[in-house]
Amino acid sequence: MTSALPFLPFSKPTIDEATIAAVSDVLRSGWITSGPKVAAFEAQMSEYFGGRPVRTFNSGTCTMEIALRIAGIGAGDEVITTSISWVATANVIIEVGATPVFADIDPVTRNIDLDKVEAAITPRTKAIIPVCPACPSTWTACTPSPRNTICA
Numbered sequence: 530m531t532s533a534l535p536f537l538p539f540s541k542p543t544i545d546e547a548t549i550a551a552v553s554d555v556l557r558s559g560w561i562t563s564g565p566k567v568a569a570f571e572a573q574m575s576e577y578f579g580g581r582p583v584r585t586f587n588s589g590t591c592t593m594e595i596a597l598r599i600a601g602i603g604a605g606d607e608v609i610t611t612s613i614s615w616v617a618t619a620n621v622i623i624e625v626g627a628t629p630v631f632a633d634i635d636p637v638t639r640n641i642d643l644d645k646v647e648a649a650i651t652p653r654t655k656a657i658i659p660v661c662p663a664c665p666s667t668w669t670a671c672t673p674s675p676r677n678t679i680c681a
């Protein structure tokens with residue numbers, strides 16, 4: 530088997546002086562939760578998305594759980610995802626009372642295999658959380674997304 534990607538292509542984040550200064554501003558302001566910077570960020574994101582409402586959350590886990598709840602997903606529903614992820618991806622599905630259904634990954638891209646996703650769809654499937662460690666290579670395939678696709 531050949532791979533187009535190096536194994537686990539994590540990279541060192543870029544943290545420049547402007548970023549450090551911006552974080553210092555927040556710490557000095559005394560607002561470390563939902564302060565004016567958060568409101569400004571939500572307003573800018575909303576403008577970017579053509580006026581759609583934008584809300585920020587404190588973590589990826591919280592965001593995925595809220596997304597599932599907003600989509601009305603709960604007991605008796607199935608959510609297709611991958612086990613090649615952090616446990617939070619499956620945990621939030623269980624937390625809302627639904628059942629995680631795992632679709633295997635493509636061994637080359639390591640993204641969830643969309644053919645296996647399609648094969649796993651049942652009348653109880655209400656959402657897909659694909660998790661794309663190499664998103665750009667399958668972004669085209671992910672778009673347009675099924676209505677309840679939550680990109681984790």
Ligand SMILES: Cc1ncc(COP(=O)(O)O)c(C=O)c1O
Pocket residue numbers: 587588589590591614615617618660681
């Ligand atoms: C794919 C994925 N989903 C969710 C999470 C959880 O994010 P958070 O730690 O912000 O709750 C992680 C964390 O590593 C993740 O890698």
